[in-house]
Amino acid sequence: MIDQSEIPSATRPAPTLEQVAERAGVSRSTASRAINGGDRVSPEAMESVAAAVADLGYTPNRAARSLVTRRTDSVALVVPEPDERVLSDPFFAGVLNGVSTPLALADLQLLLVIARPGESERTARYLRAGHVDGAIVVSHHRDDAIDRALQASRLPTVFIGRPLVGGESAAVVDTDNLRGGRLATEHLVRLGRRRIGTIAGPxxxxxxxxxxxxxxxxxxxxxxxxxxxxxGDFTVDGGAAAARELLSRFPDLDAMFIASDLMAAGALPELAEAGRDVPGDVAVVGYDNSGLATTTKPNLTTVTQPVIAMARAAGEELVAQLQGRAARTEQVFEPELVVRGSA
Structure with missing residues (x-):
């Protein structure tokens, strides 16, 4: 009999479940149950199977495993936005960063699902069809069918940001946006500004x-x-267009609260083009405290939205639901004001 260890790894056949069972001294069905969660398997058998898996370098077949467990071991990060928005906005990079850690620790694969405008119904059908075990939804809009479809389904779901329709019973991770808007504006009032405009979000x-x-x-x-x-629309171009309109309609402004750092980055050059010094003529406060806030000239006073921490909490919440815990209705992070040169 040929010793498998003597065969070069590049040409060695992948170990089978039967070989794991033989090495562990258990039946094939017991080995399968041990690998797929340990249902009705003794601690001794679990230990033997784990040792056999390690010795042989066995990798479970995910397709076969899903037939046994009825799980895909994957979850979807659903973003109902155009492709270019997802690829250019640092908010989404922060979400991916935060979500990936708890999912990786739980051995879950993350799938990015971009629901382009007009594709909400198709995306909802995909999510309900058993392709994923759960979903995290971010940057959703009032008319998105995805929100309603997922809340009506039994698919474990967490929303980053409060859904506008039926969000009372949903699992939500958010920041206190109302408090954040107040913090920004109260700061401008304390600076003595008396004609304060805003570039609001969608x-x-x-x-x-x-x-x-x-x-x-x-x-x-x-x-x-x-x-x-x-x-505005939470983009640089949207912020620039909104700033031009705001200055045209309200030329006496001495301050602006701009509801995202990206829009503020678009507005600052428009203020300079109009001959308005920042912060001398117009003080500006943004929102997000993204990396962009330290690259603008002047650097941007802004309100912190802890995107990575929020996304990590959403990932942990989804993992907990998949492990059988009841959904936690709401987790709210507190915003903070970060003062820099623009105000």
Whole structure:
């Protein structure tokens, strides 16, 4: 009989489940159950199978394993945005960074699912068809069918950001966006600014709505007008266009709260083009405290949104659900103001 260890690894056939069972001294079915979670397997048999797997270098066949466990060992990160937005916005890089760690520790594969405009129904069908064990949804909009479909399904799901439709019973990880909008605006008021405009986020996203509400609340408390509002789309180009419109309609502005760092990065050159010094003529506060905030000129005063920590919490929540724990309804992170040169 040929000793498998004498055969070069490049040409050696992959060990089989039968060989694992023989090495461990158990039946094939017991070895299979041990490898796929240990259901109805004694501790002694589990230890023997684990030793055999290590000795032989056995790698379970995921396709066969999924037939036994009815699990794919993969989860989806669902982003209902255009491709170019996902690839250019540092927010999504932070989400991927934070989510990947808890999923890797749980031996789960992460699939990125970009639900382009108009494809929500197709994406929802894919997610419900058993291709993944769970989903994390980020950057969702009011009319996304994905939100409603996943909340109506039995698929374990976590939302990063509060869904606008039926989010009361969903598992949500978010930051206190209303409080963040207040922090930014209260800082501008303390600086003595009296004509404070805002470039708000999209009106069909909870982050855009809540940050705008925080801006309004702080101005109402200070007895200042809240009519200087233009909505952007959380992109550099959207921020630039919104800044041009805001300056055209409200030339007396002495401050801006801009609801994302990307939009602020687009607005700052427009202010310079209009001959408005920052912060001398117009103080500017952004939102996110992304790496971009330290590259603008001047560096951007902004509100921290702990994206990586939020995404890590979402990943941990999904793993807990997959392990049988009831969904935790809401985890909310507190924002903080970071003061730099723009205000």
């Amino acid at each position: 009106a069909d996203m909870s982050a855009g709505i809540d940050r705008l509400a925080g801006w309004r609340a702080a101005l109402a408390e200070a007895g200042l007008p809240d009519d200087a509002v233009v909505h």
